[in-house]
Amino acid sequence: MTRKLTASIAMLLIAGLIVTDYIVSPPNPYQTPSIVALGSGAASAGGFCGALPD
Amino acid sequence: MTAVADQSDFQASTKRPYLKRTGLILAALATVFVVALLVGIRYALMLSVGLGFGLVLEGLRFGFAGPWRAMILRRDPSGIFAQLFAIAIVTVVALPLIQASGGELIGAQAPVGFAMVAGAFVFGIAMQVVLGCGSGTLVNAGSGNPIGLLALPFFALGSFAGAWNLIWWTDLGSLPIITFDGWSGVAITLSLLAAVAAVLWRLAPTGQWSVPGRYWIAALIIAALALANLVIAGQPWGVVYGLGLWAAKGATLVGADLSGSAFWAASESAERVQSSLLNDYTSLTNIGIMAGAFLVASWRLNGFSQKLPKLPMRAWVATIIAGFLLGYSSRLAFGCNVGAFFSGISTGSLHGWVWFAAAFAGSIYGVRLRPLLGLEARQP
Numbered sequence: 001m002t003r004k005l006t007a008s009i010a011m012l013l014i015a016g017l018i019v020t021d022y023i024v025s026p027p028n029p030y031q032t033p034s035i036v037a038l039g040s041g042a043a044s045a046g047g048f049c050g051a052l053p054d
Numbered sequence: 055m056t057a058v059a060d061q062s063d064f065q066a067s068t069k070r071p072y073l074k075r076t077g078l079i080l081a082a083l084a085t086v087f088v089v090a091l092l093v094g095i096r097y098a099l100m101l102s103v104g105l106g107f108g109l110v111l112e113g114l115r116f117g118f119a120g121p122w123r124a125m126i127l128r129r130d131p132s133g134i135f136a137q138l139f140a141i142a143i144v145t146v147v148a149l150p151l152i153q154a155s156g157g158e159l160i161g162a163q164a165p166v167g168f169a170m171v172a173g174a175f176v177f178g179i180a181m182q183v184v185l186g187c188g189s190g191t192l193v194n195a196g197s198g199n200p201i202g203l204l205a206l207p208f209f210a211l212g213s214f215a216g217a218w219n220l221i222w223w224t225d226l227g228s229l230p231i232i233t234f235d236g237w238s239g240v241a242i243t244l245s246l247l248a249a250v251a252a253v254l255w256r257l258a259p260t261g262q263w264s265v266p267g268r269y270w271i272a273a274l275i276i277a278a279l280a281l282a283n284l285v286i287a288g289q290p291w292g293v294v295y296g297l298g299l300w301a302a303k304g305a306t307l308v309g310a311d312l313s314g315s316a317f318w319a320a321s322e323s324a325e326r327v328q329s330s331l332l333n334d335y336t337s338l339t340n341i342g343i344m345a346g347a348f349l350v351a352s353w354r355l356n357g358f359s360q361k362l363p364k365l366p367m368r369a370w371v372a373t374i375i376a377g378f379l380l381g382y383s384s385r386l387a388f389g390c391n392v393g394a395f396f397s398g399i400s401t402g403s404l405h406g407w408v409w410f411a412a413a414f415a416g417s418i419y420g421v422r423l424r425p426l427l428g429l430e431a432r433q434p
Contacts, residue, residue, distance in 0.1 A: 003198030003351070004358035010195045010203050011348055014341055018331065021303060027330035032094030037288030043157045044288030045322075046335045049295045049384070049393030050164035050403070052224065053320030 071355060078349050085345075093332045099286050100335050104342015105349070106279045107291075111193045112347035116272035118187045118391040122178075122414060126421050129263075131254035136269035137396070138247045143277035144400035145243045148284055152401060153236040161401025162290045164388030166408045167228030173216075173386030174394065174409040178416025180376040180383065181391070183424050188293035188390030191380065192340055196347030200362050201429070204370065205377030206297075212381025213298030214305065217323075221316040223386050232404040239402040246407065247399075280396065287335040290397035293343075294384045296336030302327050369428035387412075 034040040082105060090098035111117060121133020152159045164170070181187040184205045186194045191209055194202025234242045283291040302318055306327055312318035318327065331337045351357035384390040387409055389398060395413065398406025424430055 001362045002358055003200075003360050003362065005198075006200045006203050006362065007196065007198030007348055007351060007358055010198065010206075010344060014344055017300060018341070020307070021331040024307060025303075025328060025330045027093040027097075027332050029092055029094055033096055035095045035099070036286050037096075037158050038151070038155060038285045040158055040288075042288075044160040046287055046289050047295045047299065047323070047326050048160075048162065048289050048336065049292040049389035050162045050398065050405070051295070052164075052220070053317055053323055 075353055078352055082345070082349060089332060089338075093330065096286060097332055097335075097338055100283070100338040101342045103279050103282050103286065104339035105346040106282075106342070107189065107276070107339060108193060108196060108343040108346015108348075109350055110272050110275045110279070110346075111189060111343065112197050112350040114268045114272035114275075116269060116276065117190045117193070118395070119181045119185050119190050119417075122417050123182060123185070123421055125254065125257075126418055129258050131251075131258050132263050132265040133269060134254055135251060135265050136273040138251055139270070140273035140277040140280070141396060141400045142244055142247050143274070144280050144284075144396075145247075145402075146240055147281050148290070148400055149234070149236060149239045149243070149402050151284070159284055159288050160290075161233065161403060162292065162389060162393055162397035162406070163231050163233050163401065163403040164394070164398070164405045165224070165228040165231045166405045167224060168226050169223035169386045170228065170388055170405060171408060171412045173223075173383040173388075174412035175416040176379055176383035177387055177390060178413035178418075179420040179423065180379040180416075181413070182417045182420025183376040183427060183429065184373055184380070185424070185429075188380070188384065188392045189343060190391075191377070192293065192343040193347040196344035197351040198348075198358055198360075201373050204373050205380065208374050208377030209381040210297040210301040212378035212383075213294050213385050214301030214381070215378075216382035216385025217295075217298045217302075217317045218315040219317075220385055234402040234404070243399060243402060250410075280400070283335075283339065284401075289335065290393070290401050291339065292336045292389060292393035292397060293340060294336075294381065294390050294393055296334055296338075296340045297381060298385060299326060299334055299337060300331065303331060366428040372427035372429065 033042060037044060086098050086102050089101050118137065121137060124130040125134055152161050184191065184201050186202050186205065191202050191205050195206045280291045302312065306312065312327065317323055326334060388394055388405055389409065394406055394409040398409060
């Protein structure tokens with residue numbers, strides 16, 4: 001067995017994660033932020049490693 | 055798979071590599087296009103940034119755990135010099151930009167505390183045990199490293215569990231968030247980076263090291279991508295939050311109740327667990343890193359030819375435990391080598407510097423522990 005097997009498993013797992021999530025929580029392409037945050041006028045609101053909940 | 059099958063695959067790929075490579079490029083472009091169409095252009099851009107990180111980290115063999123190991127074992131500071139160089143570039147652009155953005159951009163700023171320091175120390179140990187940090191574990195998994203592949207799901211579970219208890223740990227004692235802002239922050243950060251570089255240079259054997267060209271190139275591209283991450287998403291490059299979110303989504307899917315956690319029950323966390331994973335910037339860059347590493351390994355004519363290692367059982371058990379600890383400890387430490395060390399320092403957070411010191415101390419023990427756990431044949 002070579003790394004071809006493990007790399008394929010990794011990609012299948014990621015694809016499975018995305019597809020499952022897409023079915024359970026479909027994104028809404030009509031509610032998207034501006035293309036770039038800088039200059040958008042909107043406060044940054046994404047989840048981040050350093051963020052504590054308010 | 056048999057040796058004969060491996061041989062025929064290799065011969066087929068060497069005969070028509072351009073077909074395979076064209077297919078890889080088209081697949082990557084098509085994926086980004088589909089995300090732009092179904093999710094939004096900003097999210098497609100973030101996936102592209104993640105792909106870029108993966109391509110550079112795997113393609114130029116640039117990382118974090120490996121260079122720290124080289125410094126500890128051989129006093130070779132070349133890889134860390136490249137890391138410091140990349141951080142310096144981001145600092146010069148990011149700090150003034152964040153200050154002028156009026157809240158559109160935020161830094162990776164977090165408090166220093168008891169749990170934060172202990173978390174960084176444990177992360178340093180664990181990342182040397184599996185020889186993969188936050189980004190490194192993603193790259194390793196994407197390129198077919200079985201250690202990285204096994205560690206990754208436990209990393210995600212650990213991140214979820216660490217976030218679950220984060221408020222309790224933080225309440226043990228933390229300073230207020232201390233930051234170096236604007237141009238004065240640039241001056242302070244560059245001075246500290248230069249001081250660290252000077253110490254490493256003094257520790258290195260005279261004339262025994264040089265920074266390879268690929269490291270300088272990788273550092274420049276990584277810095278550009280990190281700045282793109284900040285400008286597009288409004289937040290710096292991170293890894294750990296996204297992994298914890300994946301586990302939280304999985305837990306919810308199987309019926310787990312997250313209301314018992316102050317972190318996951320908070321309104322913004324609950325909203326992100328309910329939202330699409332493709333709306334989460336950290337998840338998108340994480341996916342991109344894995345896919346980018348896979349693309350590079352596929353692009354190489356013998357990228358997947360390496361046989362899987364035959365390791366003792368204790369090595370696999372150690373990988374599972376270390377993977378979990380990577381996730382748990384990095385939530386307590388407010389980030390991994392990416393979110394705390396790279397992004398924390400480059401966006402002016404004191405916790406990035408404290409993380410660096412604590413994780414490097416932990417790495418010294420991790421390097422010693424790795425051979426004892428059967429993860430390498432040769433003693434350091």
